[in-house]
Amino acid sequence: MFAFSCSRPHAAGFAGLVRQIRQASSKRWQARQQRDQFTREAAVQGLKSRAAFKLLQIDDKYRLFRRGQTVVDLGYAPGSWSQVAVNRTQPNGRVLGVDIIPAQPPKGVSTIQGNFLSPEIQEYIEEFLRNPNRGRPRQLDNIDNDSTSSLLEANETQSEAEDESESPDTRQWRTVDVVLSDMSAPWYQTSGFWKRSLSNPYHRMMNTSGNNFRDHAGSMDLCNAALQFSSKVLKAGGHFVCKFYQGAEDKDLEKQLKEMFQKVHRLKPESSRSARKGI
Numbered sequence: 001m002f003a004f005s006c007s008r009p010h011a012a013g014f015a016g017l018v019r020q021i022r023q024a025s026s027k028r029w030q031a032r033q034q035r036d037q038f039t040r041e042a043a044v045q046g047l048k049s050r051a052a053f054k055l056l057q058i059d060d061k062y063r064l065f066r067r068g069q070t071v072v073d074l075g076y077a078p079g080s081w082s083q084v085a086v087n088r089t090q091p092n093g094r095v096l097g098v099d100i101i102p103a104q105p106p107k108g109v110s111t112i113q114g115n116f117l118s119p120e121i122q123e124y125i126e127e128f129l130r131n132p133n134r135g136r137p138r139q140l141d142n143i144d145n146d147s148t149s150s151l152l153e154a155n156e157t158q159s160e161a162e163d164e165s166e167s168p169d170t171r172q173w174r175t176v177d178v179v180l181s182d183m184s185a186p187w188y189q190t191s192g193f194w195k196r197s198l199s200n201p202y203h204r205m206m207n208t209s210g211n212n213f214r215d216h217a218g219s220m221d222l223c224n225a226a227l228q229f230s231s232k233v234l235k236a237g238g239h240f241v242c243k244f245y246q247g248a249e250d251k252d253l254e255k256q257l258k259e260m261f262q263k264v265h266r267l268k269p270e271s272s273r274s275a276r277k278g279i
């Protein structure tokens, strides 16, 4: 049974309540203004979405990117993180975007369409990455071989010691400097409607439901899959950036990250301050 019991507050309390409502609405207005400002700025800079600013802020703080690096962007569509990665790894960087939905790849980005949770898709991605020149611009003269050696200020940095204990065979499979994972609910489809896919990706992927626990659990599955993948492909000194919905299980994820990486930072960038996602 639901019941409403309303009583008008006494005079002083009522004025206080009105003040509180005004303050809350002014805060919401400011947050909306800030979001709109990032959206406008993204359009001015030719970025696919304002999500780019989160990554730019992270890179400004932790220096993830260097020229010539290999970056994998999981859940890349519409592509603003990939745009940042292309821009910051020039010249000779290579960026591979993976997404379950069909999307127009940003300039300079190689893409694979498929469900990242599928072992076949991961095998396909690994095969692509095994050849360090695949997806890289032609002129290879200036490749910065040092690009990955000493990024200790990383968002997350893999331990050198771990890497030295590996066989040369395993080490040569590690061709990736940065794994980004922003996999979550899809953007609205704006193109490619003529593509009929039996797998119907828009219905299968992790769509945000508004149910906190469900969204958190879905986001943990995607982060864990991205982390497992990173443990296979990341070079020593590499970085892993993962966006997730906060909840009960994120402590376990953080624990795992701390076992695998020298440094782990948990942050909420300026451009998403009012959202409930964590990075």
Ligand SMILES: C[S@@+](CC[C@H](N)C(=O)[O-])C[C@H]1O[C@@H](n2cnc3c(N)ncnc32)[C@H](O)[C@@H]1O
Residues within 6 Å of the ligand: 048, 049, 051, 052, 074, 075, 076, 077, 078, 079, 080, 081, 082, 098, 099, 100, 101, 114, 115, 116, 117, 182, 183, 184, 185, 186, 187, 205, 206
């Ligand atoms: C928030 S968007 C990414 C935005 C992107 N970082 C950018 O800056 O433009 C999340 C993306 O994750 C993708 N995604 C969700 N689940 C996926 C999965 N299992 N495999 C591949 N992509 C997935 C969605 O299709 C969606 O395009």
